Amino acid sequence: MILYQAKDYKDMSRKAANIISARVILKPNSVLGLATGSSPEGTYKQLIEWYQKGDIDFSSVKAVNLDEYKGLDKDSDQSYAYFMRKNFFDHINIDLNNTYIPNGLEEDEEKECKRYDEIIESLGEVDLQLLGIGTNGHIGFNEPDTCFAKGTHCVKLKEETIRANARFFEDENLVPKYAYSMGIKNIMNAKQVLLIASGKSKANAVYETLYGDIRPEVPSTILQLHKNVIIIADEEALSVVKEKGLL
Numbered sequence: 001m002i003l004y005q006a007k008d009y010k011d012m013s014r015k016a017a018n019i020i021s022a023r024v025i026l027k028p029n030s031v032l033g034l035a036t037g038s039s040p041e042g043t044y045k046q047l048i049e050w051y052q053k054g055d056i057d058f059s060s061v062k063a064v065n066l067d068e069y070k071g072l073d074k075d076s077d078q079s080y081a082y083f084m085r086k087n088f089f090d091h092i093n094i095d096l097n098n099t100y101i102p103n104g105l106e107e108d109e110e111k112e113c114k115r116y117d118e119i120i121e122s123l124g125e126v127d128l129q130l131l132g133i134g135t136n137g138h139i140g141f142n143e144p145d146t147c148f149a150k151g152t153h154c155v156k157l158k159e160e161t162i163r164a165n166a167r168f169f170e171d172e173n174l175v176p177k178y179a180y181s182m183g184i185k186n187i188m189n190a191k192q193v194l195l196i197a198s199g200k201s202k203a204n205a206v207y208e209t210l211y212g213d214i215r216p217e218v219p220s221t222i223l224q225l226h227k228n229v230i231i232i233a234d235e236e237a238l239s240v241v242k243e244k245g246l247l
């Protein structure tokens with residue numbers, strides 16, 4: 001694992017955008033695995049700015065997202081499909097036909113998970129998988145569990161995840177209880193993983209990711225087994241690592 005220390009959220013976002021933009025410049029038809037949430041917002045903003053200046057071309061890029069809430073329509077303003085359009089896709093020249101996200105409205109879990117795994121497979125290798133991290137170490141919506149999920153699956157969200165994500169909803173009761181998520185095997189198959197973390201609430205999860213025992217109870221620890229992982233964490237997110245004298 002390579003760790004880049006960032007000063008703050010802005011610095012983290014800029015560093016992450018630099019790595020993604022380099023990837024797209026070197027390989028214009030890259031397959032990008034993308035994430036939603038607060039962590040990547042600044043990264044997307046920076047990439048949009050560079051696109052507008054003419055520095056990056058997304059016309060041949062394919063994008064496959066990690067997850068989607070079950071029960072939400074792609075046009076609902078809380079859905080991850082909507083988030084991606086609003087925060088990224090609508091501002092760059094990616095072909096929307098080359099963007100993929102689980103269908104939150106599909107009731108048949110088996111059918112949807114199979115469909116999404118087939119899409120991921122048909123795209124070939126994901127060149128770069130961008131990840132945020134949950135306070136409990138979840139990646140995608142792979143929540144703490146007793147085993148690692150392999151492929152796309154339907155997850156019952158943990159109370160702490162529902163609480164953390166309630167800030168995007170009018171009321172905590174409106175946060176969906178289930179989500180479709182890529183599995184750990186899908187994530188581990190990416191050629192390169194780029195994990196970004198900002199803020200004190202992520203400090204313990206970052207410490208566990210870097211130094212914890214590898215275990216499904218802290219899903220991000222599996223990344224220690226991937227041969228090409230970059231972590232960009234800001235000062236607050238590295239505070240536990242520092243307290244323990246490891247930096």
Ligand code: F6R
Nearest residue numbers: 035036037038039132133134140
């Ligand atoms: C989102 C996702 C989640 C988030 C994580 C952190 O697509 O897969 O794992 O990355 O919940 O969320 P934020 O960035 O909002 O703190």
